[in-house]
Amino acid sequence: MVRVRYFGLLRxxxxxxFDEIEAENVEFLIKxxxxxxNIDVDEIKxxxxxxxxxxxxxxxxxxxxxxxxxxxxxxxPVAGG
Amino acid sequence: MATIYGGYTGRVLxxxxxxxxxxxxxxxxxxxxxxxxxKIMAAKILYDNIDEKTKALSPDNYLVxxxxxxxGTGAPSSSRFNISTISPxxxxxxxxxxxxxxxxxxKKAGYDGIVITGRAENPIWIxxxxxxxxxxxxxxxxxxxxxxxxxxxxxxxxxLVIGPAGENLVKYASAFSEERAAGRAGVGAVMGYKNIKAxxxxxxxxxxxxDKENLKNxxxxxxxxxxxxxxTGNQLPRLGTAGLLSMMNARKMLATxxxxxxxxxxxxxxxxxYLAEKYLIKNKGCLTCPIQCGxxxxxxxxxxxxxxxxxxxxxxxxxxxxxxxxxxxxxxxxDELGMDTVSxxxxxxxxxxxxEKGLWDCGLEFGKxxxxxxxxxxxxxxxxxxxxxxxxxxxxxxxFGGEEFAINSKGLELAAYEPRGAVGQGLGYAVSNRxxxxxxxxxxxxxxxxxxSMDAYTKKSKASLTILFQNLMEVxxxxxSCLFTTYLFIPKYLLIHPNSILTKLxxxxxxxxxxxxxxxxxxxxxxxxxxIPNLPxxxxxxxxxxxxxxxGTFKEIGERGYNLERMVNIKRGINSKDDTLPKRLxxxxxxxxDKRTIVPVEDLxxxxxxxxxxxxxxxxxxxxxxxxxxxxx
Numbered sequence: 129m130v131r132v133r134y135f136g137l138l139r140x141x142x143x144x145x146f147d148e149i150e151a152e153n154v155e156f157l158i159k160x161x162x163x164x165x166n167i168d169v170d171e172i173k174x175x176x177x178x179x180x181x182x183x184x185x186x187x188x189x190x191x192x193x194x195x196x197x198x199x200x201x202x203x204x205p206v207a208g209g
Numbered sequence: 210m211a212t213i214y215g216g217y218t219g220r221v222l223x224x225x226x227x228x229x230x231x232x233x234x235x236x237x238x239x240x241x242x243x244x245x246x247x248k249i250m251a252a253k254i255l256y257d258n259i260d261e262k263t264k265a266l267s268p269d270n271y272l273v274x275x276x277x278x279x280x281g282t283g284a285p286s287s288s289r290f291n292i293s294t295i296s297p298x299x300x301x302x303x304x305x306x307x308x309x310x311x312x313x314x315x316k317k318a319g320y321d322g323i324v325i326t327g328r329a330e331n332p333i334w335i336x337x338x339x340x341x342x343x344x345x346x347x348x349x350x351x352x353x354x355x356x357x358x359x360x361x362x363x364x365x366x367x368x369l370v371i372g373p374a375g376e377n378l379v380k381y382a383s384a385f386s387e388e389r390a391a392g393r394a395g396v397g398a399v400m401g402y403k404n405i406k407a408x409x410x411x412x413x414x415x416x417x418x419x420d421k422e423n424l425k426n427x428x429x430x431x432x433x434x435x436x437x438x439x440x441t442g443n444q445l446p447r448l449g450t451a452g453l454l455s456m457m458n459a460r461k462m463l464a465t466x467x468x469x470x471x472x473x474x475x476x477x478x479x480x481x482x483y484l485a486e487k488y489l490i491k492n493k494g495c496l497t498c499p500i501q502c503g504x505x506x507x508x509x510x511x512x513x514x515x516x517x518x519x520x521x522x523x524x525x526x527x528x529x530x531x532x533x534x535x536x537x538x539x540x541x542x543x544d545e546l547g548m549d550t551v552s553x554x555x556x557x558x559x560x561x562x563x564x565e566k567g568l569w570d571c572g573l574e575f576g577k578x579x580x581x582x583x584x585x586x587x588x589x590x591x592x593x594x595x596x597x598x599x600x601x602x603x604x605x606x607x608x609f610g611g612e613e614f615a616i617n618s619k620g621l622e623l624a625a626y627e628p629r630g631a632v633g634q635g636l637g638y639a640v641s642n643r644x645x646x647x648x649x650x651x652x653x654x655x656x657x658x659x660x661x662s663m664d665a666y667t668k669k670s671k672a673s674l675t676i677l678f679q680n681l682m683e684v685x686x687x688x689x690s691c692l693f694t695t696y697l698f699i700p701k702y703l704l705i706h707p708n709s710i711l712t713k714l715x716x717x718x719x720x721x722x723x724x725x726x727x728x729x730x731x732x733x734x735x736x737x738x739x740x741i742p743n744l745p746x747x748x749x750x751x752x753x754x755x756x757x758x759x760x761g762t763f764k765e766i767g768e769r770g771y772n773l774e775r776m777v778n779i780k781r782g783i784n785s786k787d788d789t790l791p792k793r794l795x796x797x798x799x800x801x802x803d804k805r806t807i808v809p810v811e812d813l814x815x816x817x818x819x820x821x822x823x824x825x826x827x828x829x830x831x832x833x834x835x836x837x838x839x840x841x842x
Contacts, residue, residue: 135455139482140447176662176707178459183662185708205704206453207440207660208502208693209518209624209647 130157130194136204138175142167154179155190157200176203212238215419216278216753217246222320222337226403227268227327231342234324242756243838246277246321247687248304249770251293254324255302256777256840265297265395266378266402268328274369274408275322276312277689278754279746281416282424285432286498286691288313290386295781296394296643297402298380298552298601299620302777303394303643306686308495309386311410314367318412329404332376334362339412347406351376354545355385358407366411372547374589375401379599381552381622385544388503388514389495392549394621394643419755427752431694431745432499439704440660440696445502446492450518451481453659454625457522460658460665461799461806462630464623465526466575467558468616471627471799473526479533484515488537500693508541516540516550522625523554528561529576542582546589552601553588555622557581559602559615560594569609571597613792619644619783628790628808629799631657633671635808637679640788640817640827642774648682648692651675656719660699662707663719666805670719672816673726680730681744683774684767688746697743729764730820733836737761769837772821772829776839785827788814 129148139145142165151157154177162169177184178201184192194200212219223234234254244250251273263269272294279287290312296303315323319339332347350358355372362368368386375382375397382397383390391397400406418424436442444452454476457463461471477483484504490512494501504515516524516536524536543550563569571594572580587595597605602622606615616623621644628635634657637650647654653675657665685695703712729737738759740747751758789795790810799806818825822833834840 133477135459135480135482136452137443137447140485145477145482173708174706176456181459185662185713189708201459203456203459204444205439205660205707206444206448206456207655207696207699208445208450209453209626209652209654209659 129196130198130200132157132161132200132202134202136206138172138202138204151194153190153194154184154192154200157194158190172202176205177201178203212241214238214241214754214756215417216282217241217321218316218319218414218416220320221322221324222342223324224335224342225327226325226329229344236321239841243766243769243841245684245687245750245766247275247291247689248293248306249683249687249766249773250322251275251291251304252302252770252773252777255293255295256773256780258326259295259777261780261782263295265295265300265399268326270295270326270399272325272396272399272403273322274315274325276316277687279749280312280689281316282418282753283428283497284690284749284753285428285435286495286500286694287689288496288498289689289691290315291686292384292391292396294396294399297378297398298395299644301619301644301781301783302774303396304649304774305391305393305396307384307386307389307391308691309389310496311367311369311386312689313496314410314412316416317414318410319414323408325403325405328402332404332406334407334409335405337408337410339414350406355547356545359385359387362407362409366409368407368409370407371397371400371405372545372589374546374548376406377589377591377599378402379548379588379591380601380604381549382547383549385547388544390544390549393551393646397547418753420752424749424752427745427748431749434697434743434745435499435694438697438701440699441500441693445500445693448481448485449492449502449504449515451484451504451516451521453481453518454521455480455482456659457626460630462627462654462658463526464522464625464627466529467527467562467614468623468627468793471630473529475531476526478531479521479525479536481518481521483533488515488533495691498691502693506537508538513541514544519625520550520554523551523558527554527558527625530578532578535578535581539582539585542585546585548589551624552622553585555616556598556602556605557584559605559611560598562614563605563609563611566611568611615791616793617645618790619787621645626654627799628794629806631665632668632808632813633657633675635790635794635810636671636813636817637675639790639808639810640814642771642778649679651678652682653678655699660696660704661716661719663716667720668809668813669721670723670726672813672820673723673730674719675817676730676820677726679771680764680767682767683770684763685746687766687770688750690746694746695744697745700743727820732761734761734765737764765837769839772834772837772839775829776834779828783827785814785825788827
């Protein structure tokens with residue numbers, strides 16, 4: 129199971145902070161989240177995604193493989209301090 | 210002095226408290242063209258009136274309160290005003306910007322600014338109307354907290370007040386207008402020293418504008434752009450600035466345990482999301498602002514302002530406190546006492562580490578929160594250890610040691626961004642005119658991991674981008690606009706599509722953009738005669754004032770302002786050695802296995818000086834000063 133933590137606007141929209149989901153890669157994980165919360169796949173693809181603390185753009189993008197106990201964090205871009 | 214330009218009342222009030230003398234401060238149209246208003250106008254007035262010996266807490270110091278030309282014209286998010294003075298915390302120039310309604314009412318009273326010098330014999334409050342200026346005895350309100358003071362002064366007026374911290378000369382006391390603070394570097398202490406408990410402004414003056422029809426359409430479009438932008442139209446209204454905290458933690462930029470670490474294990478418990486889910490009653494904002502980034506929460510059955518990101522980070526992760534409920538309460542208590550949440554939190558974190566290392570037995574400990582609220586009171590009334598803490602981090606380090614982990618720059622405590630996770634922000638903290646300020650530093654962290662995912666550790670292009678951002682934010686602030694309006698400068702596409710090829714290409718370009726950015730930085734304004742629709746301030750200035758305005762002129766005003774503020778500080782004796790950070794951030798790796806995780810401040814700052822046209826000592830070259838007409842001409 130992959131541990132998924134939601135942050136930012138997505139978390140407010142789906143009213144959920146945490147899930148445990150079985151998924152072999154980020155692409156597949158996004159599809160599951162999309163169907164679970166009835167959100168467009170592209171909307172989730174347009175978030176900032178970290179796998180075990182690393183941005184997927186520094187890994188293998190949406191094809192980044194996921195393993196048991198991995199932690200995925202999903203964010204929206206932010207500014208204004 | 211009357212003006213031919215729109216946006217101004219044409220009058221600046223000068224008050225000499227020692228002589229009880231009221232007159233008009235001479236401010237010409239030539240100066241309006243060169244310095245616009247706000248912090249840049251204030252910097253010129255300070256430069257002309259203070260010298261290297263002027264003490265912050267002395268009758269000779271000047272307290273300069275200014276508005277911008279857009280204030281009072283209906284411009285979105287532009288009701289702000291500025292307070293500049295010599296800071297008792299840094300002994301250098303500080304400019305502290307504030308929302309609330311005081312700026313609008315000051316213009317209604319018929320003034321673009323107030324210049325205050327001298328010192329009243331006894332506590333007073335000053336009433337400024339379009340007909341007269343009155344000094345009232347403040348003995349009945351001296352000692353009151355900030356909201357009580359404002360209640361006594363009544364409504365339908367602009368109120369600027371201090372609390373007990375300002376009265377007792379806490380070096381980082383703030384001034385308040387409604388719930389908004391001119392927070393940083395002790396402007397409240399300067400008011401307190403001058404025996405000014407409050408300033409009230411009211412009147413019926415209206416501000417003329419140059420091109421009403423075009424301005425109306427521009428403002429309509431500006432509001433639309435703010436509402437449609439992902440940051441100003443969605444994130445800030447829904448999550449406030451608090452919404453940054455989780456992302457900062459993920460990016461290792463969240464100051465934790467007196468900046469020892471960049472991540473906090475309990476970050477979720479103090480996050481903006483948790484605040485929105487558990488405590489948020491509604492969002493709120495300044496007058497004329499469509500963003501409404503403020504949070505409304507409840508304390509003791511009262512609806513009050515919720516904590517901003519800096520307060521959450523610094524009274525949370527940085528002292529290892531995971532109780533959001535306490536932070537909400539402390540934020541209210543500190544506002545009522547009238548002091549800067551950033552500096553007080555930074556100073557307390559430093560004291561905790563001093564205690565931990567056996568350097569000062571002060572009773573403050575990381576993770577121990579039962580004595581914090583009492584400590585705030587002790588600081589505001591200068592009791593016990595509070596009397597030491599009221600002096601700030603740098604002063605404490607001189608008393609007890611620990612300079613290498615005294616987290617400040619030029620005496621001002623750093624904001625909540627841990628710069629070893631965003632080295633461009635580190636450069637900004639080090640060179641900022643008002644010391645360890647994220648905004649005056651250029652706020653590069655917005656590119657380095659908040660809104661965009663630029664390489665946070667590279668030195669490439671960071672000096673160039675810092676300069677561009679500093680200059681543009683300087684002039685946007687001088688207009689009277691909230692800095693959040695400058696987020697329109699970040700193209701929506703990049704925010705909506707963070708993982709697209711185009712965005713990745715743009716981020717690569719950004720990393721390698723120094724050459725192009727320096728063309729903008731270095732070219733005189735007359736070669737940049739174009740307009741940028743995502744910086745509506747440019748056309749707004751043109752339509753409001755009647756100035757001949759384009760991107761080049763706009764950028765040049767910002768650059769002039771930044772150099773002018775620097776020259777005030779040069780006059781006060783700073784040089785390159787002051788543009789630095791404590792050793793923890795420049796020599797101690799945040800992650801011992803990753804050699805990128807320090808701020809390479811010396812390298813970055815030399816590049817920065819060169820591009821700015823400053824010498825190796827950080828002093829602007831004479832030809833640069835002349836070219837920019839920093840002192841007029």
